[in-house]
Amino acid sequence: MSLGSYGEFGLIERIRAQVAGRDDVLVGIGDDCCATMLPPGEVLLTTTDLLIEEIHFRRAWTDFFALGCKAVAVNISDIAAMGGTPRTLSLGLGLPADLCPEDFDQLIAGILTAAQEYGAVLSGGDTCRSPAGLLLSVTVQGSSKPEEVLRRSGARVGDLLYVSGTLGDSALVLRELLTGRTPPAELAGRHHQPTARLRLGQELAQRRLATALIDLSDGLRADLGHILTASGIGARVDAASLPLSPTFRTALAIEPSLLDLALAGGEDYELLWSAPPVAAPALAALGTELGLPLTCIGEIVAAAGLHVVAADGEEIISSKVGYNHFS
Amino acid sequence: MSLGSYGEFGLIERIRAQVAGRDDVLVGIGDDCCATMLPPGEVLLTTTDLLIEEIHFRRAWTDFFALGCKAVAVNISDIAAMGGTPRTLSLGLGLPADLCPEDFDQLIAGILTAAQEYGAVLSGGDTCRSPAGLLLSVTVQGSSKPEEVLRRSGARVGDLLYVSGTLGDSALVLRELLTGRTPPAELAGRHHQPTARLRLGQELAQRRLATALIDLSDGLRADLGHILTASGIGARVDAASLPLSPTFRTALAIEPSLLDLALAGGEDYELLWSAPPVAAPALAALGTELGLPLTCIGEIVAAAGLHVVAADGEEIISSKVGYNHFS
Incomplete structure (x- = not known):
């Protein structure tokens, strides 16, 4: 049984049958547009991420359920990074001829499961053949009170600089995969099925505990660079303070250059934010409440640029910059 | 000079510099999400279309400015088919390594020109490498009063069945291209740079002149089929009444089987709608006002299915169904 035997509208119907109605969806899958409603007075947040086979993932390394979850989570992470609430999801699917129905179903199951987990509903999209590999284009729409964006x-x-969770785990997994080794099992999920820090982003916004916020998709160095450029300031980061998982720390002790992965590795999908020092106790309480480490890694300074300082006070010049799709 | 030398953020900046601010865009290109505002009380309309090289277009046949315009117009056509007003546009771009900066600039110029023409603004998206051909994923967001959707x-x-403009021109151009001939110059734009019937869709909604509305992307037969399925009724279409351009009509006289292209060829991007007979005078006036032929091609009947009838009363069984991406 090949995917082609379902036909385009058969595939859409196969997806639609699994999506429950929702009060905020006036018109869902199966019309020219979906029509949805936002809470009155809230602004619309929109983010799009492409996931392209051989660029963002390899079929040999991932399972389709996890890939579906990841395609949603990386977009939800952007909603989290604005402090918003996810609402709807529009899915563009380019399907290669060799994709089998079981893998398609797993992919859709992952997308629908993750969407539901984060409170979003699949409301529309587009499905067509892809001449090369699998490609996903996910657009997530959310909303926020305008004063909380x-x-x-x-x-x-x-301001102090904070980061959630641990850094470099996803990049370490990818490094192991690229060199043909088996990644540490306890870290594999950080790369294949990352968690968006949605609740954290929302609490930072609602409790006014951040002055600037971004999610870490391109690596700490590049994404912090975006905050510095947008805010017109600099930052000092203490390398010794970077939050690392036990597994990553063990690997780092053997191979010190792995610090680059914590500083510049991509796909952490943690949040990075600045906050005035007075917010420190509230942030400590929030970390406890969420069961998530929230770590101060440095501070915002007037001197332009990013200064990463080792424990001995020496300024580290990392040779690796954030992931640039065209470098 | 290669596109890669700009880098991912250089490309985004190159686009961002060309986009003017707008009152309804709180946060535009260059943050985790864009944040935009809808008119109070209106519902959000969202549509996504993928355009994939070798599936939807061939680089040898199109110019990049026209391709950019088309990527926008096919989405605007979906907003028109709900009777809505376009607001914002999110652009996913997968760029092959061999794309040159001049072509990239032309593509973006086409996208921005068409967006402005239809009243939408580019507010965000994603840019990355593509291992195979060029791919575009465009999501257009619009809005509508809920009672006008x-x-x-x-x-x-x-109800009577109406269609705007002329049918089959785009499919005729594609047929000529696929067979290695030069398409009629006066029809080429119908395929390469179609016009979305936005104003028509809006007037149909605001003047309450349609009971069901769809845009013709997959061909009359398939798209009318969607209306019939969704409405649970059938339709009789008079083949002799199909609106055809002079060029198409000339070709049809020589090659009668071209009627299939008018009945089932894709990418007309005209609107198809049903309206009670009492709306006929108002529709005639609207056609005059818009300078666009609005043609009655048949009627809605109780008998299920689509019945296309020739001038002599014989029921035509078209061998060609609407375009199905997986057939």
């Missing part, structure tokens, strides 16, 4: 541009000199 | 499901027995 958290941008990259609000960091001020004297 | 026009669905596919409202057609009633006794």
